[in-house]
Amino acid sequence: MEALITFVLNFIYSSATLALIVLGLAMVFGLLGVMNMAHGEFVMLGAYSAYVVQSLGLNFIWAIPISILVCVVVGWLMEWTIIRHLYNRPFDTLLATWGVAILIRKGIEAIFSRDYKSVDQVMPGTIDILGITYPSYRLILIAIIIFLFVTLFAWYQKSKTGLRIRAMVQNPGLASAVGIDTSRLSTVTFIIGVSFAGLAGVLLAPLVRVEPYIGLDYLLSSFFILIVGGLGTLEGLLIGSAVIGGSDALISTIFDKTAGYLSVLLLSILFLWLRPDGIYSRR
């Protein structure tokens, strides 16, 4: 019973954090068609913001506005100088954003060196829940992520900006004809997307390792989720995260981690082959 509860909590935790990581990438790719290879680097920037805030002795909460500020500035620069010239040229954006990813990685390496950094937990320790001992910060994180997704979903469905974005995605020409500034809207969407990545970095920093190359790991797992979940919907993203996180957790628990990782790769290959649009496609 204890093992089952631990498994369920681990499953919810890994699905939730995966969903949080992939959210920004899904927005930018699903809505703008830009495959942002530097997505993981924005997660990394978020984690380093948390590290800087902590080493300055400030309250951890400051990491959130600071990471968003960093991501807005870097994201805006990136969109303004590179991305906006490459909309509708998917392969070129892929290469260009990969270049930016290297630049950000090396920049951080130049400032902070390659050494591992450690970010302390906001709420260290464990609490007893449902008869098992579980890390407190993980439970808080799960709650924050659920709240974030509910808010975002409501905003996207109800707000005017959400409506404009949906209009732009469905028919960019018609959207600009009725007076929607699609170029500005694209910039805003891109910036919001990378800011979510930064936020994910801040929230995860206390639990993971922090070094300049962590972005690559997050990019890879994000890919698998997008392949399985499909593009352009929050539902697909959540299902993708649950399928990838769940199969890894389940197979790893029954067999070992190698089998778990293998199952993720096999699933991704099967999806690419049989359902290239993913489980939940808007197309």
Add this chain to the structure above:
Amino acid sequence: MKRRDFIKSSLTAVAATAAFQTVAGKAMAGSVLKVGVMIPLSGPAGLFGPASKNVSQMAAEDINAAGGILGRQIEIIFGDAGLPPAEAAQTALRLWRGEGCEAFIGMHDSAVRGALINVFKEQVPYVYCPNYEGGECANGVYYVGETPAQSVVPTMTWLANEKNCKKFYLIGNDYNWPRDTNAIAKNTIADIGGEVVGEEYMPFTVDNFDSSLAKIKDSGADMVLITLVGGASVSFNRAFASFGLADNVMRLGTLIDENTLMGIGAENSKNVFSAASYFANIETADAKAFAESYSAKFGSKAALLNGLSTSCYDGLTALDAIAERAGGLSVKEMDSVAEGTAFGSPRGDAVMKNRHLTLDIYLAEAKGTDFKIVKTFSKQEPGNFCKA
């Protein structure tokens, strides 16, 4: 000048210079001795590149100040060993045949070592520096790092006795070093009457250890032997502590260095033990002097010293000691006198035995993000991997 002409003429110039250098290198043998130092300048182990570079330079300066090797001043030429084995081997070949290096030092993984041994074919002396899984005995190759027989056996036995550990869980990355280390650890566990309650090998890509942690908890293990490498070790140890396992379960590793401990963080480092032939804060006079002159030379913000980077110092010192004893740099001469060569280094006194070193092993306990030596195991024998 037209662009094409410019490129052509510069290429000619480069080729001419290279040709001149090769010829000159051979003609002037007797003056400067070039030593190829293969260290990770890129890739996952690139983290250890800066400190390894600093330490190698320090060793070269110390050797030169004492008159060089065989009366010749040495010059270090670095090669990147952080590449895939085949490319690293190409780099080494270029340093050897192209640049005229007459001896090699290597601080890199075992896969690269295998590739380099194939390139050198017993024709050039090669000192392999870091700790490794043991089992090698190629001609012309000298191993200055500790093997599991030295690092795992005494420390695990002592710690298990001290902390009354009976159930052991072995977790590592999936390649030969963790597997060979654990094979030796399992014998030790049997010898001390313990029980192996789990053994797991992780692909390098894994950064979520939840399922393993659940298994460790379930198994009732009271000691975990960690042979995860670098980032994986950091992620594992952080998650381990966050689940509240750190209070009652000892963690022992033979590759938890100063950098890894920084990443694990003070919050998560309770009951982390590390066994190695060097830690940056060993309290011996030699080690202290070394650490002081390192920070005096490269500043207090220089890349952290650890067992891996410092092993480059031992590598160059060993090369010096064996070559002086042999009176030459040929593999034959050096092999014939290597046995019994003694030398001192920052980590203590060492004697070469079966192409490996008999040396002191330290067991350190993490206190925050620092190591504190809790026990020294002096003069540990490397074991014999050389068939008669």
